[in-house]
Amino acid sequence: MFQDKNARIIKTESWGNYFLLRLAAAEIAQKSKPGQFLMIRVSPGLNPLLRRPLSIHDCSGSEVEIFFQVTGKGTELLSQKKPGDHLDVLGPCGGGFSLLPEFKDKEIFCVGGGRGLAPLYFLARELQTAGARPVVFYGGQTLSDLPLKKRLDEAGWETNFSTDDGSFGFHGLVTQLAEKELMKRKPSFLFGCGPEAMMTRLAEICQQAVLPAEFSLESIMGCGLGACWGCSRKIKKNGEIKYLRICQDGPVFPAEEIIWSGD
Numbered sequence: 001m002f003q004d005k006n007a008r009i010i011k012t013e014s015w016g017n018y019f020l021l022r023l024a025a026a027e028i029a030q031k032s033k034p035g036q037f038l039m040i041r042v043s044p045g046l047n048p049l050l051r052r053p054l055s056i057h058d059c060s061g062s063e064v065e066i067f068f069q070v071t072g073k074g075t076e077l078l079s080q081k082k083p084g085d086h087l088d089v090l091g092p093c094g095g096g097f098s099l100l101p102e103f104k105d106k107e108i109f110c111v112g113g114g115r116g117l118a119p120l121y122f123l124a125r126e127l128q129t130a131g132a133r134p135v136v137f138y139g140g141q142t143l144s145d146l147p148l149k150k151r152l153d154e155a156g157w158e159t160n161f162s163t164d165d166g167s168f169g170f171h172g173l174v175t176q177l178a179e180k181e182l183m184k185r186k187p188s189f190l191f192g193c194g195p196e197a198m199m200t201r202l203a204e205i206c207q208q209a210v211l212p213a214e215f216s217l218e219s220i221m222g223c224g225l226g227a228c229w230g231c232s233r234k235i236k237k238n239g240e241i242k243y244l245r246i247c248q249d250g251p252v253f254p255a256e257e258i259i260w261s262g263d
């Protein structure tokens with residue numbers, strides 16, 4: 001992991017309260033894998049004190065991208081950054097999604113709800129490079145919650161969209177759309193990221209379909225480095241229930257190890 005105190009913002013894009021920033025951060029970019037995240041200091045002052053965790057949305061050469069939704073003060077401050085500004089960034093943090101050689105030529109479902117699509121773009125790109133066939137599902141409440149639609153349309157893999165209000169794509173939840181597709185085809189694996197309720201349902205669907213899966217979990221984080229245990233969560237590991245740190249032991253976990261908050 002590296003600390004880049006001067007990661008320069010080279011591009012920003014926005015759609016309502018969703019933002020994309022591209023940063024020049026060579027050391028971090030060279031080591032980044034899909035599913036890992038950055039810990040970003042959003043203010044030079046003490047408020048907010050804690051760095052904010054954000055997934056690596058894409059990565060190429062010496063550049064990394066983040067895609068985020070404004071949900072509070074930290075992301076609001078980050079949304080105000082402009083090209084030429086610098087950020088203090090730690091990364092890549094955590095472990096990534098499993099990219100297995102046996103995925104070659106296989107269909108792999110990548111299911112994202114809202115801002116949960118963030119880590120799946122980089123993942124789908126890497127899957128495609130490795131010869132797998134990513135099938136991306138991108139769901140939101142309404143069309144304006146699908147700001148990455150154009151980017152996904154241009155990516156060259158299959159993408160299926162859903163909106164809760166039917167304003168675009170399948171009318172319903174992204175979990176319902178994924179379930180519908182699972183009745184027609186047999187992917188080899190599923191990766192998911194999104195709100196806890198969405199991932200809980202997706203995990204049930206995968207279990208019923210006997211489909212192996214991994215999910216990227218979220219938690220409020222203190223250090224992001226494994227030191228404070230502020231992000232700990234009960235996980236089933238080798239039949240034993242333990243507290244593990246989402247920042248260090250995750251954020252990606254196999255479906256069968258996750259104890260969902262409703263369980």
Ligand SMILES: Cc1cc2nc3c(=O)[nH]c(=O)nc-3n(C[C@H](O)[C@H](O)[C@H](O)COP(=O)(O)OP(=O)(O)OC[C@H]3O[C@@H](n4cnc5c(N)ncnc54)[C@H](O)[C@@H]3O)c2cc1C
Binds near residue numbers: 071072074251
């Ligand atoms: C590994 C990881 C990767 C993430 N990747 C992304 C991403 O790519 N894009 C994105 O938009 N968001 C992502 N998040 C969530 C993001 O970190 C939080 O939305 C952000 O830290 C909120 O900070 P804030 O100061 O804006 O809000 P705050 O004022 O701190 O909080 C606003 C609300 O968000 C909740 N919240 C705060 N921090 C988190 C958190 N870490 N996870 C979940 N809820 C939180 C609070 O409980 C509160 O309800 C990720 C979280 C984790 C743990």
Ligand code: FES
Binds near residue numbers: 221223247
């Ligand atoms: S945030 Fe400190 S241990 Fe995970």
